[in-house]
Amino acid sequence: MGVAENLNRVRTRIATAARKVGGDPAGVHIVAVTKGVAAPYIAEAMAAGQQDFGESRVQEALAKVGCFPGVTWHLVGHLQTNKARQAVLCFALIHSLDRLTLARELDRRACGAGRVVEALVQVNVTGEPGKWGVAPADLPRLLTDLSSLEHLRVRGLMTIGPLVGDPRPAFAGLRELLERAKAKGFASTELKWLSMGMSDDYPVAVEEGSNLVRLGRTIFGRLGEEERACAEDGSIDS
Numbered sequence: 001m002g003v004a005e006n007l008n009r010v011r012t013r014i015a016t017a018a019r020k021v022g023g024d025p026a027g028v029h030i031v032a033v034t035k036g037v038a039a040p041y042i043a044e045a046m047a048a049g050q051q052d053f054g055e056s057r058v059q060e061a062l063a064k065v066g067c068f069p070g071v072t073w074h075l076v077g078h079l080q081t082n083k084a085r086q087a088v089l090c091f092a093l094i095h096s097l098d099r100l101t102l103a104r105e106l107d108r109r110a111c112g113a114g115r116v117v118e119a120l121v122q123v124n125v126t127g128e129p130g131k132w133g134v135a136p137a138d139l140p141r142l143l144t145d146l147s148s149l150e151h152l153r154v155r156g157l158m159t160i161g162p163l164v165g166d167p168r169p170a171f172a173g174l175r176e177l178l179e180r181a182k183a184k185g186f187a188s189t190e191l192k193w194l195s196m197g198m199s200d201d202y203p204v205a206v207e208e209g210s211n212l213v214r215l216g217r218t219i220f221g222r223l224g225e226e227e228r229a230c231a232e233d234g235s236i237d238s
Contacts, residue, residue, distance in 0.1 A: 004048035017206035033216035094119040110151035120158040156193030171208035
């Protein structure tokens with residue numbers, strides 16, 4: 001199948017999953033992850049109506065961002081602090097904010113660029129060793145600290161499902177963490193995104209409330225080997 005056909009199949013599966021739990025399929029956004037994907041395939045996805053694209057490494061994104069005007073770029077991989085300046089300029093949404101030191105550097109760089117950077121806090125819901133992300137118990141304190149930064153806006157949470165086993169508890173857990181944060185007054189009107197679900201588990205993620213799914217292989221085939229490489233959980237530095 002080509003890219004357009006794959007996207008149509010993904011949209012159908014998302015619609016089915018959303019309707020199964022009484023949700024609105026239009027509220028679920030696909031981030032097409034383009035790690036290792038050549039420009040013609042990105043253009044094919046754009047022609048099929050795809051507007052949100054993701055990269056796991058800042059350097060690879062730099063080579064693509066200027067080539068596709070009008071596209072919304074997301075950073076879905078782990079971000080090193082020394083890449084914060086470039087990340088602020090490249091990405092509309094950073095999915096992998098996981099520590100206060102990085103947040104402060106993003107805030108500083110965004111201030112210098114005269115803009116506000118939007119980010120999701122990455123949470124290691126499963127507690128798996130080697131995964132990036134703040135522990136669930138530490139999330140309220142981090143959100144409190146982040147609320148004082150003037151040039152960084154937290155827009156939601158992100159997680160990666162378990163490498164093996166049922167992903168549903170992890171996704172349900174992230175949704176509950178977001179609901180708890182809203183209940184405690186952490187900018188409830190701005191905490192709108194739940195970024196969870198990749199090629200192997202995105203229908204389950206949608207059933208559990210995901211409205212951002214990060215898909216590479218299921219859209220681009222073997223060209224998009226991002227997920228268990230980049231997002232395995234941010235085990236690859238950006």
